[in-house]
Amino acid sequence: MKDYSNMSKDELIQQKNKLKEQYNKYLLEKIDLNMSRGKPCKEQLNLSNQLLNINEYVSKDNIDLRNYGILDGIDEAKELFSDILNIDKNNIIIGGNSTLNMIYDVITRLYIFGYKDNIPWGRLNKVKFLCPVPGYDRHFDILDKFGFEMINIPITKDGIDMDMVEKLCKEEEYIKGIICVPLYSNPTGTCYSKQTVERLAKMETKAKDFKIFWDNAYAIHYVYKKVELYDIFKACKKYNTQDRILYFFSTSKINFPGGGVAILAGSDNTIEDTKTHLSYQTIGYDKINQLKTVKFLKNKENTLKLMDKHAQILKPKFDIVLNMLEKNFKDNPILKWEQPLGGYFVSVDTMEGLAKNVVSMCKELGVILTQAGATYPKRFDPKDTNIRLAPSFPTPEELKKAMEIFCICVKIATIDKMLA
Amino acid sequence: MKDYSNMSKDELIQQKNKLKEQYNKYLLEKIDLNMSRGKPCKEQLNLSNQLLNINEYVSKDNIDLRNYGILDGIDEAKELFSDILNIDKNNIIIGGNSTLNMIYDVITRLYIFGYKDNIPWGRLNKVKFLCPVPGYDRHFDILDKFGFEMINIPITKDGIDMDMVEKLCKEEEYIKGIICVPLYSNPTGTCYSKQTVERLAKMETKAKDFKIFWDNAYAIHYVYKKVELYDIFKACKKYNTQDRILYFFSTSKINFPGGGVAILAGSDNTIEDTKTHLSYQTIGYDKINQLKTVKFLKNKENTLKLMDKHAQILKPKFDIVLNMLEKNFKDNPILKWEQPLGGYFVSVDTMEGLAKNVVSMCKELGVILTQAGATYPKRFDPKDTNIRLAPSFPTPEELKKAMEIFCICVKIATIDKMLA
Numbered sequence: 001m002k003d004y005s006n007m008s009k010d011e012l013i014q015q016k017n018k019l020k021e022q023y024n025k026y027l028l029e030k031i032d033l034n035m036s037r038g039k040p041c042k043e044q045l046n047l048s049n050q051l052l053n054i055n056e057y058v059s060k061d062n063i064d065l066r067n068y069g070i071l072d073g074i075d076e077a078k079e080l081f082s083d084i085l086n087i088d089k090n091n092i093i094i095g096g097n098s099t100l101n102m103i104y105d106v107i108t109r110l111y112i113f114g115y116k117d118n119i120p121w122g123r124l125n126k127v128k129f130l131c132p133v134p135g136y137d138r139h140f141d142i143l144d145k146f147g148f149e150m151i152n153i154p155i156t157k158d159g160i161d162m163d164m165v166e167k168l169c170k171e172e173e174y175i176k177g178i179i180c181v182p183l184y185s186n187p188t189g190t191c192y193s194k195q196t197v198e199r200l201a202k203m204e205t206k207a208k209d210f211k212i213f214w215d216n217a218y219a220i221h222y223v224y225k226k227v228e229l230y231d232i233f234k235a236c237k238k239y240n241t242q243d244r245i246l247y248f249f250s251t252s253k254i255n256f257p258g259g260g261v262a263i264l265a266g267s268d269n270t271i272e273d274t275k276t277h278l279s280y281q282t283i284g285y286d287k288i289n290q291l292k293t294v295k296f297l298k299n300k301e302n303t304l305k306l307m308d309k310h311a312q313i314l315k316p317k318f319d320i321v322l323n324m325l326e327k328n329f330k331d332n333p334i335l336k337w338e339q340p341l342g343g344y345f346v347s348v349d350t351m352e353g354l355a356k357n358v359v360s361m362c363k364e365l366g367v368i369l370t371q372a373g374a375t376y377p378k379r380f381d382p383k384d385t386n387i388r389l390a391p392s393f394p395t396p397e398e399l400k401k402a403m404e405i406f407c408i409c410v411k412i413a414t415i416d417k418m419l420a
Numbered sequence: 421m422k423d424y425s426n427m428s429k430d431e432l433i434q435q436k437n438k439l440k441e442q443y444n445k446y447l448l449e450k451i452d453l454n455m456s457r458g459k460p461c462k463e464q465l466n467l468s469n470q471l472l473n474i475n476e477y478v479s480k481d482n483i484d485l486r487n488y489g490i491l492d493g494i495d496e497a498k499e500l501f502s503d504i505l506n507i508d509k510n511n512i513i514i515g516g517n518s519t520l521n522m523i524y525d526v527i528t529r530l531y532i533f534g535y536k537d538n539i540p541w542g543r544l545n546k547v548k549f550l551c552p553v554p555g556y557d558r559h560f561d562i563l564d565k566f567g568f569e570m571i572n573i574p575i576t577k578d579g580i581d582m583d584m585v586e587k588l589c590k591e592e593e594y595i596k597g598i599i600c601v602p603l604y605s606n607p608t609g610t611c612y613s614k615q616t617v618e619r620l621a622k623m624e625t626k627a628k629d630f631k632i633f634w635d636n637a638y639a640i641h642y643v644y645k646k647v648e649l650y651d652i653f654k655a656c657k658k659y660n661t662q663d664r665i666l667y668f669f670s671t672s673k674i675n676f677p678g679g680g681v682a683i684l685a686g687s688d689n690t691i692e693d694t695k696t697h698l699s700y701q702t703i704g705y706d707k708i709n710q711l712k713t714v715k716f717l718k719n720k721e722n723t724l725k726l727m728d729k730h731a732q733i734l735k736p737k738f739d740i741v742l743n744m745l746e747k748n749f750k751d752n753p754i755l756k757w758e759q760p761l762g763g764y765f766v767s768v769d770t771m772e773g774l775a776k777n778v779v780s781m782c783k784e785l786g787v788i789l790t791q792a793g794a795t796y797p798k799r800f801d802p803k804d805t806n807i808r809l810a811p812s813f814p815t816p817e818e819l820k821k822a823m824e825i826f827c828i829c830v831k832i833a834t835i836d837k838m839l840a
Contacts, residue, residue, distance in 0.1 A: 037488065045486045052475035052708070057676075066465045066676040068457065096516050101702040108528050112542065112566075122532065122542060138703075145700045146532070256477075256486040259708035280558075280565045282521040286706065288472070288679035 003332040004411075004418060016415045019408050023365070026405055031366030033402045038186070038344035039393040040253055043313050047306060048255035051296040057288055065287040072275055073263075077290040081263050083300040085219060085249060087233060092265045093274060096285045099248040099262040103179075103213060104142055106246055106264070109277050110176075110211070111146055115243075116273060118209035121146075121176060130168065130178035132160045134347055134375030134386045136186040139179045139215070143377070150377035153178070155188050159196030162203075169205040177211040183229045184218035187347040187375055187388035189340025194230035201235035205244070214247045220307050221253060222342035223314050233265075242267035251293055253344070254306065261293045311342075317391040317399055321346050324403040334414040344392050347375070349385040354413045356384055361409040367402045423752040424831075424838060436835045439828050443785070446825055451786030453822045458606065458764035459813040460673055463733050467726060468675035471716040477708055485707040492695055493683075497710040501683050503720040505639060505669060507653060512685045513694060516705045519668040519682040523599075523633060524562055526666055526684070529697050530596075530631070531566055535663075536693060538629035541566075541596060550588065550598035552580045554767055554795030554806045556606040559599045559635070563797070570797035573598070575608050579616030582623075589625040597631040603649045604638035607767040607795055607808035609760025614650040621655035625664070634667045640727050641673060642762035643734050653685075662687035671713055673764070674726065681713045731762075737811040737819055741766050744823040754834040764812050767795070769805040774833045776804055781829040787822045 004012065057066045059074050073094020082089035095102050114120035121127045128149040131140055135155075143150055151168065154161045159182070169175055178200075182192040200212055214232055236242040245267060251260035264274065297303045322339065325348065329335040337348040350358055355372035362369050370388040373379040389406070391399055424432065477486045479494050493514020502509035515522045534540035541547045548569040551560055555575075563570055571588065574581045579602070589595055598620075602612040612620075620632055634652055656662040665687060671680035684694065717723045742759065745768065749755040757768040770778055775792035782789050790808040793799040809826070811819055 039488050042484065045484065048486075049475075052477060055469075055472035057472060064462065064465065065678050066468075068459050068672075068677040070678075097706045098702045098704075104701045108532070111532060112528070138700075142700055252488075256708065257488040258486050258490075258704060259706045280562055281524045282518045283558075284518075284678060286517045286679045286709065288676065289706065289709065 004334055004414060009419065012415050012419055016412060019412050019415070022408050023412060026365045031401065031405070033366060033394055033398050034368040035390045035394055035399070035402055036368045036370045037393070038253070038390050040257060041313065041393050044310055044392070045256060047309050048296065051255050051292055054292045054295045056291055056295060059291065065291055068283050070284045070287055071278055071282070073285065074287050074290050076294045077261065080294050080297060080299065081249065084303055085216070085265070086231060087247070087265045091267065091271055092263055093271060093278070094285065094290055095262045095264060097258070097260050097262060097289070098252070099215060099217065099250045100138055102248055102262050102264050103139070103215065107142060107146060110209070113277065115209040116269070124174065126174050128172065128175045130165060130175060131377050132178070132180060132185070133377070134187055134388070136181055136215070137374040137379065140377040143179065152377065155185065155190050159190060159192035162196055162199045166199065166203045169203055169210065171206060173206040175205070176207050176209065177213060179213040179215065181215050181217055183216060183227060184221055184340060184343030186217070186343060187345035188338045189343050189345065189347070191227045191341065192229065197230040197232050198235050201232060201241055202239045210244050211246050212244050214245055216247060216249050217253070218343045219249055220304060221310070221344070222307065223311050223318050223340065225341040227341055243269050246270065251297070254303065255293065255296065259289060261290055314392060316396055318346065320396055320399045321389055321391045321403055324407060328407040335410050344390060346389040346391065348387050348389060350387065350410060351385070351414055351417060353384045354417060355381060355387050357413040358406070358409045359387060361413060362406055365405050365409070367405045369406070424754055424834060429839065432835050432839055436832060439832050439835070442828050443832060446785045451821065451825070453786060453814055453818050454788040455810045455814055455819070455822055456788045456790045457813070458810050460677060461733065461813050464730055464812070465676060467729050468716065471675050471712055474712045474715045476711055476715060479711065485711055488703050490704045490707055491698055491702070493705065494707050494710050496714045497681065500714050500717060500719065501669065504723055505636070505685070506651060507667070507685045511653070511687065511691055512683055513691060513698070514705065514710055515682045515684060517672070517678070517680050517682060517709070519635060519637065519670045520558055522668055522682050522684050523559070523635065527562060527566060530629070533697065535629040536689070544594065546594050548592065548595045550585060550595060551797050552598070552600060552605070553797070554607055554808070556601055556635070557794040557799065560797040563599065572797065575605065575610050579610060579612035582616055582619045586619065586623045589623055589630065591626060593626040595625070596627050596629065597633060599633040599635065601635050601637055603636060603647060604641055604760060604763030606637070606763060607765035608758045609763050609765065609767065611647045611761065612649065617650040617652050618655045621652060621661055622659045630664050631666050632664050634665055636667060636669050637673070638763045639669055640724060641730070641764070642727065643731050643738050643760065645761040647761055663689050666690065671717070674723065675713065675716065679709060681710055734812055736816055738766065740816055740819045741809055741811045741823055744827060748827040755830050764810060766809040766811065768807050768809060770807065770830060771805070771834055771837060773804045774837060775801060775807050777833040778826070778829045779807060781833060782826055785825050785829070787825045789826070
């Protein structure tokens, strides 16, 4: 088959008419499919149903977890996450059910109270944040809400454009942080290399209270290949920069998104500072749920076995998406995509100025994709190319249909652009 | 028996020597009792163990609660709390496990973002809050953390000194709020009268964004008598002041303090505003725990039956405290106390300048009471008289001994003062 760039105008019109026929056929089907969010599917949730039957409430230290107390989480939960993430248990705080909420809280504290002796961010004329793009919409939304200026940092094969990051951090004191998903990144699936992690640890920052928000949301969420993330704590200890780490993780995509357990890890100073603030905010998070999580996941080995089962459910879905992209666009390179090794997404890029059109055409046919632009700060993708595909939630059959529709819409939008 | 005020110096010395003998006897016993916090006891927690065995996860609307979503809480939880509290379910947001956290979050939002078009509190030169005293230490600690100036408002038989509240609110634009526990108040057990509630609803406030933090923590937590709190929403609707209400409630002292469900209720405007902010903060609180709470508590009637059982456990403990106070101080009025009808505390007042001494003497004998001063802003009780007794957690036997020790310490401290 010829690719579009080698077609004459007439051939493109002919091609479009064929595609329009298929489009109109789907229009009549009144489809209702949602692949907008990284939601686990029912089969994945079923893997953890045994968690619901755990009814224990006494900690290993014989503490009655039904009652008040234990601000920073039960010891066995710290041990579990220490095992899974290879972080000292004393550097872990167990929170509620949402890392997003923990990230929001940390930013709130830095904004109102500041880190140790530094000026609270809310009292500065401006605060700037580095935002690897494409990235996670909810991260950017929080930063935007606080009025932080967001600077796009391109995602690279090895992580992020570290030359740019180093230069900016060294020069600008108002750059207070960077927010990263370092493994199987949302949406590109990017895994930060050892060198990237080391450069983040080593780099000079003009801001003394510079923070790396290390949202390791997909730490063990491989689909095709287990990738080991280089230990940022180890890297930072080498350069005595461990106070810049704010490390987040949760079980939302391990057991239940609606009732998981989230954690914050940091340096001794960070943990001490955080606990002081936290003691005003709550008497303690839900410790019964913490215990259930521990009793269910048990240890790293058992947790990884569970992640294998997740991968077995997710892989055929990722295969569908990637095979459809390959089939439709390998020889007709009007769409580029990333080949993720894990995580929850496939990131694609249309030709310039088409992403919004494609998403809106898909919507007309009943296929809801993540809003175009959402993977960029202020939901503004300067080139209007990036679309995040989320294969986890639909059934394989739904996914096939959704991808057929998606491919048709990409092609029509592209031909329209070429004919314009 | 003569009371101390009618005793000669010699008689007082003689009396003190006798008390010192008892004191020294207890000193040798190496007692270890804690009646510092309002923690339910084991028997109370056991009342809700059936909650632990509930393993459902599908809502009445057939939503899978294991997954992401539902920012403001599941519908059946709203219905349950609507039933219990007589608040429209659309005016309720279900949160995590802690009202304290919800209060902290609300203050954070008002501080950073402000309510609607009003200037955020953090951008004002000062913010003042009215604090009924004696009151709840953790409320005052939050206000203090935000640097708010706290104005002591005396607790009265009918609630709080409303003449003072009305005058201050009318005159001072920097007075942005009042924080109340309107029923079985911590620690005095005070129940706000209909008139007090109506005056709070009706009063003129110079601050347009004045807020009443209505922490109805003990809404159904009677011990001796069920008291019906006048409906503040109804009162405010009459004067079109419903936007000033921030109503909090939780199941912490109904089922499990460590794993309950907290709620925020407010006007339509407040709920809309809160949800907008909340959408940045989290994708949703733990909905599985919300469903468990609903399945366990069922409805108001069933919840009140559970509260009856709590009352049956608590009443003998309150009896011990109140009887001991009566026995020791009725005819020797060196200590005053409140007769609570419900809640978790008995508030006592020593003669001026003695509370700290008494608490520290009790500590020496191994009886931990709430820190003296804690019931006042900045933990400073200007007259150093108030002590909060928390009878719920110890066993009746422990409580008897703790109260014996307490009474001895009060007497010794008082004689010391009289002899000084």
